Amino acid sequence: MSSGTEHAPAAGDYIVHHLTHLTSTGHKQASVIDWSVFNVDTLFWSVSMGLLAVFLLMKAAKSATSGVPGRFQAAVEILVEMVESQSKNIVHGDRSFIAPVALTVFMWVLFMNAMDFLPVDSLPRIGEMFGIHYQRVVPTADLNGTLGMSLGVLLLCIYYNIKIKGFGGWVHELFTAPFGNHPLLYPINFAMQMIEFTAKTVSHGMRLFGNMYAGELVFMLIALMGSTATVAGFFGHVVAGSIWAVFHILIVVLQAFIFMMLTLVYIGQAHEAH
Amino acid sequence: MNLNATLFAQLVVFFILAGFTMKFVWPPIMKALDERAQKIADGLAAADKAKTDLAHAEKKATEELRKARESAAEFRSGAEKQAAQLVEEARNDATRIIAAAREAAETEAASASQRAKEALREHVAQLAVAGAEKILRKEINVAAHAELLTQLKSEL
Secondary structure: OOOOOOOOOOHHHHHHHHOOOOEOOOOOOOOOEEOOOOEHHHHHHHHHHHHHHHHHHHHHHHOOOOOOOOHHHHHHHHHHHHHHHHHHHHOOOOOOOHHHHHHHHHHHHHHHHHHHHOOOOHHHHHHHHOOOOOOOOOHHHOHHHHHHHHHHHHHHHHHHHHHHHHHHHHHHHHHHOOOOOOHHHHHHHHHHHHHHHHHHHHHHHHHHHHHHHHHHHHHHHHHHHHHOOOHHHHHHHHHHHHHHHHHHHHHHHHHHHHHHHHHHHHHHHHHOOO | OOEEOHHHHHHHHHHHHHHHHHHHHHHHHHHHHHHHHHHHHHHHHHHHHHHHHHHHHHHHHHHHHHHHHHHHHHHHHHHHHHHHHHHHHHHHHHHHHHHHHHHHHHHHHHHHHHHHHHHHHHHHHHHHHHHHHHHHOOOOOOOOOHHHHHHHHHHO
8 A cells, every 4th residue: 555565556546545434335435424334443443442441441440549559540540630620620510420421531532543643554454454445543533433422412411401400491591592581582592502502513523523634634645755665755754754743642632632621611511501 | 524323323432431431430530539638638637746746745845854953953052051051050069169168278277277376375375474483583373373374365
């Protein structure tokens, strides 16, 4: 696929190939929306990363003592304390589920994003050896992955809205906020609320997806530079690849953090009456 | 950028992972953190108490030391006073003894001098008689003139 192969594909083919999901149907999804198709690669890597994240957290939780912590336990505790203090500042109410959600989201997204650090060709190449011809390894660079999580957050928002304000209270708020309680304003208020919920959810998922998709794409372009197998291409690959990888460390952690913070902010908003 | 059923699968995975974390990850870690915070708070409180105790003990020790020094000084001044008193008594005794001795000696001297005077008088009387005997060249009856002689003696 990259440098060294005899039948080096054209640049466009390389990119398109790398951006094609391994679907449950076995070939590329034809229409933009098709609910009968699964992206097997996204699901596999997202579940794997989720299990890895939860497994690591659970390992720390199992051996957690109030005595002197080891380095691993201390690291997990720092993470937990960070999430705990953030959630305490943002969400005012019962956080027995919300704080763990934030921790899960942060660790899961961090691990899924971190799949971007693997060389773009490594896992697809290994897959190819086993007859898997298409594979994308960064679940957060798949819109389904990120929108799936942001939809989860939307459901939590609706759940907490109803739990805190009661169903009647929430419906009342849908029609009276943000502009005020007047029959003429009901449709405008409701439309604004619908737009708000939609915008929150879509931007939440799209932000993460866009960042990781772009990151993946830049790695592919850098790999293309190396695949020219010239001296300039080699050095360009090494220099640009190093710079982008280092910069990507920031993006990976920052996007995971932003995703977690927005999760908390949206759920926190559900706790506050207008 | 296609949407498909992966979205719903991801949604379900999201809730399963979050639920798992809530049940098995979050509580033990928070419990450990809270317990450690309590332990540290207890330790700090104990350290504070120890510090207060130490200050208290130091104060007490200083007080005891001061008391001991005071009573020692008191003992010393008592002893000095007693010694001074003993010396004073001894000096008084000595003065008294010396005075008594002097008095005794004076008395003794006075009586000795008296005795000497008596003897001298006797002697003088005899000398006078003998002188008179020699002067008168005649016998004088000592017994007849005893009254005269005694009168003479007392006049000496």
